[in-house]
Amino acid sequence: MKEGMFRKLGANIEEINIRKELSMLRKQVGQGHLVNVSKDCADLYLKNKNGREYFIDITSAKPNMKEFKAMKRKILIWQAIRLSEQSKRKVEGRIAIPYNPYHPKPYERWTLKGLYDLKRQEVMVGKEFWNFIAKDDIYDGLLDAFESAGAFKSLIDQSFSKFK
Secondary structure, three states: OOHHHHHOOOOOOOOOOHHHHHHHHHHHOOOOOOOOOOOOOOOEEEEOOOOOEEEEEEOOOOOOHHHHHHHHHHHHHHHHHHHHHOOOOOEEEEEEEOOOOOOOOOOOOHHHOOOOOHHHOOEEEOHHHHHHHHOOOOHHHHHHHHHHHHHOHHHHHHHHHOOO
């Protein structure tokens, strides 16, 4: 993978397009020699019925620019590794933020600008993430379940207090 690809990240040189990035990765498969890279596992790996593979990095609600860049690099490396085994694979790297701290307002962080293809859900926040995982509209039900569990917090705390 060419280092220049990473230098452009966050520089707002051009609009980010994950399809274009994958095309660049595919073209580089078999070019040059393989280099050892950290092969950290994805937090979540999914494969759908059509064979599309998803590598998802789950992160905190407010990563800084350095963290967002590191995550972008990581998901590109995961995709490149899979494509190096078979360049026709359907792979996608994604970032997941399990909840939106700005709810009900949309999740908008300046640190995303110029790094991620937001039109194609390269970053999924809250409802987008949970509904993507479930392949159904489950988010509101999930929130209800958490709220119900919260009603039992004192009982749960009391039960666990005897283990201290």
